[in-house]
Amino acid sequence: MEDISQLFRSDNKGKKVLLFAREPTGYGNLFRDYGDKIIKNHLKADSYEILSDYPLKTDFYIDLNKYSKTDFTAEDYAFFESVLDFESIIKNDRFFRIHIPYLEALNYIFNCSKFLLEFFRANKYDILVTNMPDCYVVDLLTQIARHFGVSVVSFCGSSFGKAHCRITERGEVNNVRDITEDEIDDFIAEIQSKSVQPYVSSKKQVYQKVAKYYFTYKLKYFWHYLIQFKLLNNKNYRYLMTVVDTYPRNLLDIFGVSSLFTNNVESFKERDTKKIVYIPLHYHPESTTEYWVPRENYLSYYPSLFKTISSYSKRGYTVLVKEHTASYLRRERKVYKDILSFENTYLISPFVSTFEMFDISEYIVVWTGTTGVEAIMSDKKVVLAESEVYYSRGLLPFVGDEGEARSLTRKEKEEVARVCLESIVAIK
Template identity: 25%
Template structure:
């Protein structure tokens, strides 16, 4: 399990040669502060650890106060060439009037630049980018030559990876025994990622819990912004706007999907293209899509469906973890797409949909990897970090249907081999690491295993990024 050191992050000589303890800046929120402290201590036990946060009660750098002053005075940093993309990718900023979005982007950039110049950290540890504060923090760290690492869990249970915007980073060479173990795990029909286990237990109960909580969230976060004096707190503000504008609805949708979907598939004369729906807005779309046009997921999804429905029978299935969030109007738009569109009920197992399909279309979702591992052709609108080998084909709305059909037929004509499966797993494992990073608020500092796993994550940062084997 050797570290390769090919991380893609800027590593400065100061990190390795600095006299005295490292200075580590951790971006934290209430649900992850304790975990990040344990991770940072494992990177360097004698490090000077500081919290930077959009939450006033956690921030120890003065970021919040500087940001608020900048907004009030309409000052911050001069316009940056990256501002337009920063605004477009952030679910909060892009929902604001253009001038207001620019004002907050500039105010935050100025505040972060001031903090980094004053604190002079050697290392920044953060969650993978999911908002404009994260995005600007990574941008300014890169500008100042500071090593910054983003952490995110993966669809492989008990593994995490380093990534800022979803990019793939080769960090090690996996052993053959580990490849065998993970291959067996992911090809087991009973396998379910940990984040979906509780959701699959009762989708109806989950739907109505989410339906009710969405209405309460609008009130709760609206009041939170007013009563805490944190009007511009990203979590409060974004939760309020996103829930009110994209989630909350009055008339619940009790079900989505056709009960006779299997029979309709059997009657279809065209190849079947499985389209597993992806959560939106979410970092895996907002920040992982290289082409910013793909960030508008609902619009682009409908455009791809209209384009592909002429050549394929489209099989659509909702993500079980999203059922209850989207407004019913979204499903009505999908059902109104002209051509052969079949909707599988939400509780249907994704593996069954893969087996009954000729190919799969994804943005960045893990179903793409599951499908490729089973020999299916995978069409992508982006470049998922797990994509490698001949079973993946990136397409655009301009890609000729004839070329897409040819790719699907040629791939189907070549059954996947055991060697090819192992290559897919080897590639995946080269960019993910054993260990649990919990970004769902479930970390418990009183649980020994959670502490051990956080220390394991910190040890990997130390081994692969701070002082890799090839370091000078």
């Protein structure tokens, strides 16, 4: 297997490339296009074949009903037990974690693993290009491909520009291109500008989307989950995830929830700002809060969130928890109630700007996401709730070590910018 940084600096003509692709609609087409551009423009490969968990427009279809228990050999089980991390796969996958029993989850893993095992035994590839792990199928695919000596190139959309994508599998930094000083200066200036004049979705836009996604969920629950999955036994992940994706499902989680939030942050300026912590809620469930936190005893986002809030609340801090605009009215009301059960903890409306939150807070606490970078570039003190991903390579302290938090120097900011940029490639 070649180092990813070398793959992006090499001519890969003649190498056999496999692209994992989702369904050829909507976001599936977008990610197919990302993969195509990465292979042709950045890896400079001649051609590629497509593997998909969707039966249309693919060279190979991952048929999750092809194998059953009677097909597994002693050699297969030895492979499963020696190569795969079952606990991690189940914990990270939202459908397994939330919706089905442990033994049933193992059956899904075994069936998918058997298919991929036989596939890579029969087909030899040099490079696999895939979207980053966001479900058990991709998680297994990347693990098994590596076992067969295949170099894995994973990508995701970039928060720092719609015309770019990030080359990363689990949030790690991959130096896939050389960065100029002008790029670094432009990046810092753009991030600082966004913090000062942030984009905040209007209430009308948010409420329209909530209404749209509420009825979308009802339709998908009937057609995807009840008909395709339950009745027809179609195990494509797009049908399974209907019951655990970020849809507004219950009217009780929509109406009256806004009363739990405050829009008035001016009142907090009267307090000791050195004892105010700002925690931006992450969009969840999502890969960045499921697969990007490598700490072994990390359970999942919500337990980690409550642990973090509790730490600050019990130490006398005022904890301001601001909702993510894209998650507003899509979480269960119980999550908000649990947050508010902690002393000196407040829910802040998503329509309050990031800059306003920076202005009244001493510490910004993050797991992953762009808020940490924005805070760094705005001279704020950033604290990490869990493992370091790509921000600063050791410059940021963790919860409990706030005394070590500080604003970064210009040179350190430039290094953070370089780290962010060197994993990002243009998609044109």
